[in-house]
Amino acid sequence: EVHLVESGGGLVKPGGSLRLSCAASGFTLSNYSMNWVRQAPGKGLEWVSLISSSSRYIYYADSVKGRFTISRDNAKNSLYLQMNSLRAGDTAVYYCARESAVRYNGMDVWGQGTKVTVSS
Amino acid sequence: DIVMTQSPLSLPVTPGEPASISCRSSQSLLYSNGNNYLDWYLLKPGQSPQLLIYLGSNRASGVPDRFSGSGSGTDFTLKISRVEAGDVGLYYCMQALQSPPMYTFGQGTKLEI
Numbered sequence: 001e002v003h004l005v006e007s008g009g010g011l012v013k014p015g016g017s018l019r020l021s022c023a024a025s026g027f028t029l030s031n032y033s034m035n036w037v038r039q040a041p042g043k044g045l046e047w048v049s050l051i052s053s054s055s056r057y058i059y060y061a062d063s064v065k066g067r068f069t070i071s072r073d074n075a076k077n078s079l080y081l082q083m084n085s086l087r088a089g090d091t092a093v094y095y096c097a098r099e100s101a102v103r104y105n106g107m108d109v110w111g112q113g114t115k116v117t118v119s120s
Numbered sequence: 121d122i123v124m125t126q127s128p129l130s131l132p133v134t135p136g137e138p139a140s141i142s143c144r145s146s147q148s149l150l151y152s153n154g155n156n157y158l159d160w161y162l163l164k165p166g167q168s169p170q171l172l173i174y175l176g177s178n179r180a181s182g183v184p185d186r187f188s189g190s191g192s193g194t195d196f197t198l199k200i201s202r203v204e205a206g207d208v209g210l211y212y213c214m215q216a217l218q219s220p221p222m223y224t225f226g227q228g229t230k231l232e233i
Contacts, residue, residue, distance in 0.1 A: 105178070106159045
């Protein structure tokens with residue numbers, strides 16, 4: 001069965017750092033681009049970042065550019081999000097989601113999410 | 121950036137009745153390959169988002185045929201032919217056309233019984 005499982009969330013002070021992980025199982029991660037999407041409390045979904053299957057192409061939302069770094073290790077079936085200089089506005093549930101690298105068919109598999117709280 | 125606007129933002133419905141959600145984009149989502157890069161996602165309470173429709177009108181695997189997507193260019197619609205109690209949640213449209221990629225979601229439409 002296809003699964004994505006996020007981990008690494010928690011409580012961090014403003015200006016702090018956190019590294020999220022997303023473990024993939026049931027499919028070959030290297031066949032997919034991967035996204036991070038977040039939902040802040042009481043707010044809608046916000047796309048955060050995308051990494052291509054080979055890590056050649058990487059994109060960020062303007063709100064996190066220069067502070068967040070997406071990476072992946074296909075051999076370990078894992079996706080990561082390094083979050084630095086965290087702000088209160090980064091408080092959200094963070095989801096990883098896969099996207100076909102061959103033919104676009106939406107973000108068809110999502111993890112259960114990991115909660116990040118930025119507060120002093 | 122492409123801005124996505126959904127309406128209504130709140131949609132009270134009666135089980136068994138149809139429902140419709142509109143999504144408009146600030147730029148055409150029709151690509152030269154003939155595809156509209158517009159998806160629909162549902163976020164049910166306590167769950168993670170799930171893909172309903174991709175490329176404007178293609179139902180994702182496992183999605184009941186009560187759900188359908190239509191539209192082209194800048195105007196899109198998600199229709200539920202007969203609403204069930206389990207359909208409650210937040211419905212989002214999302215554009216995936218912008219290059220370099222910078223996906224944007226609509227504000228969300230809360231469907232409630």
